[in-house]
Amino acid sequence: MTAGEGGAAAVPYGCHAHPYPPGTLRPSGDPAVADRRVLDHYLRWKACFVRRGIGGEEGRYAVYTPDAAHPYVAEAQGYGLVITALMAGADPEARTVFDGILRHVRAHPSVNDPELHAAQQDGEGRDVGGTDSATDGDLDIAYGLLLAGRQWGGDYTGLALRRVHAVKESEVHPATRLMKLGDWSSGDWDGVSRTSDVMPGHLRAFRAATGDPFWDEALDAQLTLIGALQRYHAPDTGLLPDFVVDTLTGRPRPAPSQVLEGPHDGDYHWNACRDPWRLGADAALGGDPRSGEAARRISRWARTATGGDPDRIGCGYHLDGTRYGEGFSPAFAAPLAVAALTDEGAQGWLDALWDRLCAAPPDPARAYAAGVQLQSMLVISQNAWEP
Known part of the structure; x- marks a missing residue:
C-alpha cells in the first residue's frame, strides 16, 4: 500500500491488513463488532486524556496522565502517537492529533540527546523532574513515527530514523545490547534493565527501516534475557x-527492592504487567516463536491461577505466582488477553478476557491502564500492523 494522500489512511482502521500466523486465536464472534468496540474505547480514551493547547499553543496536543508523577510523561505521548496512527481512517482527526502530540514531543528534547524526549512536563507544558529521557517513551515515539510514515507519507519516516539512531546511541547498552532505563543511566546503572522496555516488534521494525543488523543483535539479546528470567x-x-x-x-x-521505584522492583508489578502484551503482539505480528513461547507460558499460568475468571486477576504477583496486589485493573488483564492469542487451549479464556475488557470503559483517573488496554485491544482485534 502507498502512503495516504492529504491525510487519507494507507492502512485504514478495520481493514485487518496484517494476517496473523496460523493458529493465532481471536475473540469469538463477528470481527466487525470487535472493531466497533475498540473504536468506542478509543473515542472514550481520546475524550478523557487527549488535551489541546498545551503550553498556550493551539496546535499542540498531549496525552494527559492524572495518575503519573506529572501531567504529561513520555510514555503517554508514545502511546498517543501509536494509537492515533493506528486509528486513522476511523477518526478524521487522527493525523491532526498525531501532529499535535509530535509537536509537543519535539518542543521538549532531552538535555542529553536532542533527538530523544524529555520525560516529564507539568500542567503548563514545562519540563520538570529533570530533562533527560525515558526509554519506553522513546521506543514508542520512534515506532509511532514509522507507523505514520507508512500511513501518511511526508517527513515522518525521516524523523523516525533520527530517533531510532538516537535510541541506539543513547539507550541501548553497547555491550549487552539490552535497553538502558534512559539516556541518563550509565555508570552504576549499566547493569540494570526494565523488562517492559523489551519491545521485540519495535526492534524488528527498526531493523526493517534501517537495514542495520544491530537491531537483530538487540532483539536476540532481549529475547534471550526473557527466556533466562523465565x-x-x-x-x-x-x-x-x-x-x-x-x-x-x-x-x-x-x-532487589528499592532499586529504582519501590519494594516490588523484582516482582511482576506495574511495569512488567505490560510484558505479555509486548511478547504476544510480537508473536502475532512478527511470528517469532521465542516471543510466542514466552507469552504462552504466562498465559497458561494465568488461566490456571484464576480458574478462567478475569476478575481474579490481581494487581501484582511475586514471581512464584503468589498474589499480593488486590483489585482488578485492565493494565494487568488486557496484556494477558494478548498473550492468550498464542495459547491454543485458551479460546474460552480469551473470550472471557475480551468480554471483560469490552465492559470496562476508560477510567478518567487511570490513563496508564486505559492506554495499555486500548493498545492491547487493537492487537487482539487484529487492528495492529507492522510499519
Missing part, C-alpha cells in the same frame, strides 16, 4: 520482574 527465576509461572540487575555479569536476576 527459566531460572519463574519456571512455574513465566512471570517477569519489573527490573533486572547484574546484566553485565551474564547472570541477570530480578532486582
Whole structure:
C-alpha cells in the first residue's frame, strides 16, 4: 500500500491488513463488532486524556496522565502517537492529533540527546523532574513515527530514523545490547534493565527501516534475557520482574527492592504487567516463536491461577505466582488477553478476557491502564500492523 494522500489512511482502521500466523486465536464472534468496540474505547480514551493547547499553543496536543508523577510523561505521548496512527481512517482527526502530540514531543528534547524526549512536563507544558529521557517513551515515539510514515507519507519516516539512531546511541547498552532505563543511566546503572522496555516488534521494525543488523543483535539479546528470567527465576509461572540487575555479569536476576521505584522492583508489578502484551503482539505480528513461547507460558499460568475468571486477576504477583496486589485493573488483564492469542487451549479464556475488557470503559483517573488496554485491544482485534 502507498502512503495516504492529504491525510487519507494507507492502512485504514478495520481493514485487518496484517494476517496473523496460523493458529493465532481471536475473540469469538463477528470481527466487525470487535472493531466497533475498540473504536468506542478509543473515542472514550481520546475524550478523557487527549488535551489541546498545551503550553498556550493551539496546535499542540498531549496525552494527559492524572495518575503519573506529572501531567504529561513520555510514555503517554508514545502511546498517543501509536494509537492515533493506528486509528486513522476511523477518526478524521487522527493525523491532526498525531501532529499535535509530535509537536509537543519535539518542543521538549532531552538535555542529553536532542533527538530523544524529555520525560516529564507539568500542567503548563514545562519540563520538570529533570530533562533527560525515558526509554519506553522513546521506543514508542520512534515506532509511532514509522507507523505514520507508512500511513501518511511526508517527513515522518525521516524523523523516525533520527530517533531510532538516537535510541541506539543513547539507550541501548553497547555491550549487552539490552535497553538502558534512559539516556541518563550509565555508570552504576549499566547493569540494570526494565523488562517492559523489551519491545521485540519495535526492534524488528527498526531493523526493517534501517537495514542495520544491530537491531537483530538487540532483539536476540532481549529475547534471550526473557527466556533466562523465565527459566531460572519463574519456571512455574513465566512471570517477569519489573527490573533486572547484574546484566553485565551474564547472570541477570530480578532486582532487589528499592532499586529504582519501590519494594516490588523484582516482582511482576506495574511495569512488567505490560510484558505479555509486548511478547504476544510480537508473536502475532512478527511470528517469532521465542516471543510466542514466552507469552504462552504466562498465559497458561494465568488461566490456571484464576480458574478462567478475569476478575481474579490481581494487581501484582511475586514471581512464584503468589498474589499480593488486590483489585482488578485492565493494565494487568488486557496484556494477558494478548498473550492468550498464542495459547491454543485458551479460546474460552480469551473470550472471557475480551468480554471483560469490552465492559470496562476508560477510567478518567487511570490513563496508564486505559492506554495499555486500548493498545492491547487493537492487537487482539487484529487492528495492529507492522510499519
